[in-house]
Amino acid sequence: MDLIDQHGRTVRDVRISVTDRCNFRCTYCMPEEGLVWLDRSEVLTFEEIERVARICVERFNIDSLRLTGGEPTVRAHLPRLIQQLSGLRLSNGQKPDIALTTNGATLRNIATELRDAGLDRINVSLDSLRQDRFLAMTRRDELHNVLAGIAEAQSAGFAPVKVNAVIERGVNDDEILDLAKYGRDTGVEVRFIEFMPLDATNEWQRKQVVTQEEIVGIISAEFPLEQVPARGAAPADRWRYIDGKGTVGVIPSVSQPFCGDCDRVRLTSDGQFRTCLFATDEFDVRALLRNGGTDDDIANLIIHAVGTKWAGHQISQVNFIRPNRSMSQIGG
Numbered sequence: 174m175d176l177i178d179q180h181g182r183t184v185r186d187v188r189i190s191v192t193d194r195c196n197f198r199c200t201y202c203m204p205e206e207g208l209v210w211l212d213r214s215e216v217l218t219f220e221e222i223e224r225v226a227r228i229c230v231e232r233f234n235i236d237s238l239r240l241t242g243g244e245p246t247v248r249a250h251l252p253r254l255i256q257q258l259s260g261l262r263l264s265n266g267q268k269p270d271i272a273l274t275t276n277g278a279t280l281r282n283i284a285t286e287l288r289d290a291g292l293d294r295i296n297v298s299l300d301s302l303r304q305d306r307f308l309a310m311t312r313r314d315e316l317h318n319v320l321a322g323i324a325e326a327q328s329a330g331f332a333p334v335k336v337n338a339v340i341e342r343g344v345n346d347d348e349i350l351d352l353a354k355y356g357r358d359t360g361v362e363v364r365f366i367e368f369m370p371l372d373a374t375n376e377w378q379r380k381q382v383v384t385q386e387e388i389v390g391i392i393s394a395e396f397p398l399e400q401v402p403a404r405g406a407a408p409a410d411r412w413r414y415i416d417g418k419g420t421v422g423v424i425p426s427v428s429q430p431f432c433g434d435c436d437r438v439r440l441t442s443d444g445q446f447r448t449c450l451f452a453t454d455e456f457d458v459r460a461l462l463r464n465g466g467t468d469d470d471i472a473n474l475i476i477h478a479v480g481t482k483w484a485g486h487q488i489s490q491v492n493f494i495r496p497n498r499s500m501s502q503i504g505g
């Protein structure tokens with residue numbers, strides 16, 4: 174059966190966080206000292222993740238599995254999980270699409286292994302092309318490794334590699350054009366993300382958000398763009414460079430929420446099922462996994478959870494309540 178929420182949207186995509194830990198400390202995401210990490214015993218095992226994914230794929234026709242974190246590549250033996258998930262099949266016999274979101278720091282060493290394990294797509298986060306600023310934003314001197322990792326992912330056959338850049342006013346908004354040029358020159362698809370109120374330090378302010386309109390205005394003044402119609406459920410609006418040098422995207426979560434087309438649900442690394450990044454409720458799948466719950470029990474919990482999915486997040490509303498976990502803890 175398809176999983177359809179009470180607003181008529183069909184769930185097709187589950188974002189699975191494999192760890193809350195990260196080897197970066199991006200200023201907009203985590204404090205310098207890190208967070209209080211989950212105990213290893215609290216984190217789902219690969220077998221537990223596979224079981225939930227199997228139910229999503231086989232029972233609910235969810236055809237897109239996206240692995241995230243924290244930083245998913247710090248989880249030991251990640252390729253083994255990808256291999257396990259690659260064995261899943263939808264009722265029509267197809268393999269689900271498997272994607273990974275990573276900071277790219279170790280990608281140069283593992284891109285081919287990930288590809289061979291069955292990974293279909295890769296998104297790398299990269300907010301600055303300047304070494305000093307990259308260091309200031311991530312608190313890690315890893316720009317050279319990330320750039321090498323992106324190139325290695327391209328060589329390994331990921332096409333296109335997508336590069337996600339969070340733009341914060343006064344921090345890196347002067348690099349919008351440089352990042353766009355980088356995409357045009359290397360063939361990666363750069364996607365700019367509006368800064369969201371999911372930072373761990375509670376400092377988000379609306380005025381820090383650089384909107385889609387501003388971003389597209391800056392790029393198109395230099396490189397004329399035409400919009401690619403109909404994004405469907407994908408979070409990014411996309412534009413094509415008129416001179417043929419690829420495409421660029423913007424994820425306008427704050428200025429133009431795309432909740433009406435949302436087809437996503439989430440599983441945190443500690444086994445909590447969520448229907449939105451900004452949801453304030455979580456559903457405890459791990460308790461069922463560890464206390465003898467059957468596949469039917471887990472499927473019923475998922476159906477119940479999806480029934481509570483909001484029409485949309487409330488970032489711009491006066492009654493907006495920040496979720497009590499940050500992006501890295503939920504799984505970005």
Ligand code: SAM
Pocket residue numbers: 195201202241242243244245274275276277296297298337338339366367368369370371372500501504505
């Ligand atoms: N570590 C991986 C990575 O760097 O891609 C995966 C997890 S990270 C939380 C996923 C994405 O969320 C990254 O692209 C990151 O830049 C983005 N992100 C984190 N905090 C954010 C915020 N407050 N607003 C917008 N995007 C954010």
